[in-house]
Amino acid sequence: MSSQAPVSEGGRLRADAVVRRIGDRIVLDGVTLAPHPGETVGLLGPNGSGKSTLLRLLAGVLGPTAGTVTLDGDPLPGVGRRAVARRVAVVQQNSHTQTEMTVRDVVALGRIPHRRAWSPATTGDRHAVDTALGRTGLTDRSEQSWHTLSGGERQRVQIARALAQEPSELLLDEPTNHLDIQYQLDLLELVTGLPVTTVIALHDLNLAAMYCDRLVVLRDGRAVAEGTPGQVLTPELIGEVYGVRADVTLDGDRPVVRFLRRRDTALRP
Known part of the structure; x- marks a missing residue:
């Protein structure tokens, strides 16, 4: 299990x-997802x-x-976009901006849902930004250009921006894509150690096994x-869903997936 700080039972996104249909195509078909508070769901x-x-x-x-998406039992449209934004933070695969911004400027964007339009930053806003920078190890980079x-x-700055929102739920869409292995591990160590409920889309099965x-x-x-x-990542499931052969062993209670080359699978009885 991930080593997280205690999380309030109040945050429930499900x-x-x-x-979800787009024209005649069904993109999602009857999916239910109900993360427990403090859990990391891959x-x-x-x-x-x-x-x-x-x-x-x-x-x-x-x-x-x-179907319905609810926050603390209330459908999201009834909760309101600003209220949802205070509770649910999102980190996309890649973020870009043409505007010249410092790291602190980007992280401070996370406070927008907590302020009225055009209102100045409060002491609470500055404290949230400082805390987010500290948690992500970016304090000494705060004045550096994005x-x-x-x-x-x-990606670490985007995590800090999400943390500045002070959310109870954190959603990440393949945040490790295009990152070196060191950065992938560092980012997932950071995310799974946060006192939030996390839903994270991943491609790498071994990273999912390690951190979720x-x-x-x-x-x-x-x-x-x-x-x-351990229950999900079986050779049968991997073959059925991904169309590849794999060996799965256990490291403690965590599975380790080794994919087999096509020529290797042809030699197996």
Whole structure:
């Protein structure tokens, strides 16, 4: 399990039997996701399986065609976008800006849901930004230009921006894509140590096994498996969902996946 600080039982974001259609195509088909407070839930599945769409529904950016997304039992439209933004923070795969901004400027964007339009930053806002910078190890980079940072450092800034929102739920869409292994591990160590409920879409099965408390596997818009990494990541499931052969061993209670080359699988009885 991830080593997280205690989380309030108040934060409950869930999707119940959500469907999302685009024209005649069903992108999500009856998916239910109910993270426990403080839990890190990994979303797995091939490209096009519906991971990003599910995260957008949870964030309230998209509305379901059928089913409901609720926060503390209230449907998101009734909660209101600003109230949702105070509670639910989102980190996308890549973030870009043409505007010249410092690291502190970017992190301070996380305070927007807590302020009225055009109102100056409060002492509470500045404290939240300082705390987020400290938690992500960016205090000494706070006045550095965003554009001078590496990809891993920019992702860390986006985590800090999300933390400045002081959310109870954190949604991340494949945040380790295009990062070196060191930065992938550093980022996931940071995320899974935060006192929030986290839903994170990942491609790397071994990273999901290392850092997630529970996994939900999507294929063609449907949830085909859910459980602990040890329960979900089996050779049978990997073959069914990803179309590849794999050996799975256990490191303690965590599975380790080794993919087999095509020629190796042809030699196996």
